[in-house]
Amino acid sequence: MRQLFTLSFLLLSACGSILSVYEPPPPKPGMSQIIFRHAGNSLPWVGSAVIEINGEKVASLGTQEHYYQDIKPGHTILSVTGSWIGVGHHTIEFDAQADTIYRLSIWGYGESGTVLSGDYKVTEAAGPFRFGKGN
Numbered sequence: 367m368r369q370l371f372t373l374s375f376l377l378l379s380a381c382g383s384i385l386s387v388y389e390p391p392p393p394k395p396g397m398s399q400i401i402f403r404h405a406g407n408s409l410p411w412v413g414s415a416v417i418e419i420n421g422e423k424v425a426s427l428g429t430q431e432h433y434y435q436d437i438k439p440g441h442t443i444l445s446v447t448g449s450w451i452g453v454g455h456h457t458i459e460f461d462a463q464a465d466t467i468y469r470l471s472i473w474g475y476g477e478s479g480t481v482l483s484g485d486y487k488v489t490e491a492a493g494p495f496r497f498g499k500g501n
Contacts, residue, residue, distance in 0.1 A: 390434040397436040398462035400444070404431050405498070406473035413449035415472045415495050421445075427472065439464040446472055447493045454492030471498040 393399035404415045404427040414426040417433065420443050425433035445457040462468065472495050486497075 388432045388434075390432075393436045393465065393467065396439070396464050398439050398442075398464060399434060399436050399467045400442075400462075401434040401467065401469045402427065402432065403469075403471050404429055405471040406495070416447050416449050417472075418445040418455075419443075437462055439466075443489075444470070444497065445490070446495045446497060448495065454494070455490050456488070456493050456496040457490035458486045458488050458497055460486045469499070472496070473498050 388401065388403060390399070390401060400419065402417055402425065406429070414428050416423060417425045417427065419435060419437060424435055426449055427433055439462050441459065442462045443457060443459050445455045447455045460468075474495055475493075
């Protein structure tokens with residue numbers, strides 16, 4: 367009976383963590399925060415989703431992985447491409463506001479994901495991945 371209870375508890379705990387929204391610590395005062403989630407399916411021929419913020423590589427995400435970073439407010443350029451086939455980027459630009467959290471999902475082209483809307487300007491729409499609205 368004890369083993370059954372322990373197994374049930376572990377399964378419920380796992381389900382709770384799968385269903386919960388990723389919540390990193392809040393941004394530092396006066397900063398913006400960007401949260402990325404690789405929401406799409408794995409694309410084995412392109413590898414991980416490689417993210418750049420203002421021209422600097424900051425993360426390489428596998429499927430369902432997250433990354434966050436606090437950034438200074440102001441003009442921001444985000445780009446994503448594949449780690450194995452890095453031909454083409456999906457690049458967006460926007461003006462990050464202080465004390466604001468931006469949630470972005472990363473999807474493979476051809477996958478049905480949420481469309482990115484708002485004050486984001488798509489400046490390059492190539493490569494294996496694209497940004498979408500995050501949750």
